[in-house]
Amino acid sequence: MTQLRKRVLEELERRNYSQATARSYVGAIRRFAAYFHRPPERMGIEHVRQYQVHLFQERKLKPHTVMVVMCALRFLYVKVLRRTFHRDDLPLPKTPRTLPTVLSPEETAHLIEHAANLHHRTILMTLYATGMRRSEVCKLQTQDIDSARMLIHIRQGKGGKDRDVPLSVTLLAQLRTYWRARPQRHSTWLFPSLQRRLAGQPITAKTIWHACRTAALRAGLTKHIHPHTLRHSFATHLVEAGTDLFTVMRLLGHADLRDTELYVHLSRRHLQAPVNPLDALPTISGTAKELPTK
DSSP states (O other): OOHHHHHHHHHHHHTTOOHHHHHHHHHHHHHHHHHHTSOGGGOOHHHHHHHHHHHHHTSOOOHHHHHHHHHHHHIIIIIISOOOOOGGGSOOOOOOOOOOOOOOHHHHHHHHHTOSSHHHHHHHHHHHHHOOOHHHHHTOBGGGEETTTTEEEEOSOTTSOOEEEEOOHHHHHHHHHHHHHOSOTTOSBSSBOOOGGGTTSBOOHHHHHHHHHHHHHHHTOOSOOOHHHHHHHHHHHHHHTTOOHHHHHHHHTOSOHHHHTHHHHHOHHHHHSSOOHHHHSOOOSSOGGGSOOO
8 A cells, every 4th residue: 555545545534434435536546646657746736637638538427427536636635635726726527417317116116026036125125115325225234123113223324424214114024034034144234245255244335236237127127227216216206205305305314405305306296286387278279180280
């Protein structure tokens, strides 16, 4: 491990960044150094700007991906190397706000039904029934399932915050079936890794992604589906069922209600509720058959 890498990791840990963020930042800094074939300490603003253009024009990366890289380089130069850069010296690209993919209840059921095995089925049901992020599902422990109070305790979610979410009766039954069949009952993890080289550790986020993509392919669903799709679907279906936004915000672990308001735009109940102004007009004279076609 280089001295700089050690300093970056120490600073990330000191600020309580997640392991996923740490991996992302270290990887971005490593690729930046490899592109110029020199250590980051010997580079500056012009190199960062040149690299940003490279990511857009040659790598054809999306703005969100480039933004993550720029956040990593900002962290390196400002927080670790203590360079006196201004925010405008290392600009973040403007990222378009797009609506995420959401499954209908029927598509969600179809996805779960086509899980490759009991392990995958239980993972997908947990994602949808709780709205958890896949990193949160990875870290679930058996003691986090409180069947007496019908709650699931989520430890150190995004932002280092704990929260509780309701335990679905259907999910509890599925978890009991899964528990009776799983080979590693002694593990503290609810979903322990099945790989021998990772014995004693929880499943990885990649395993959850694979479970989701495999089920989508088996179900013949053409939408771009990933684990976070089930989180979006969970929240949207709650809003469609009439759940207030503040409750949805607490269940998702959002810090800002504005992040949760996105699901109002995805809700069919809200989209279909207003009367279309065309339908409200007085009867329009002339039928389609009477109008010229050209």
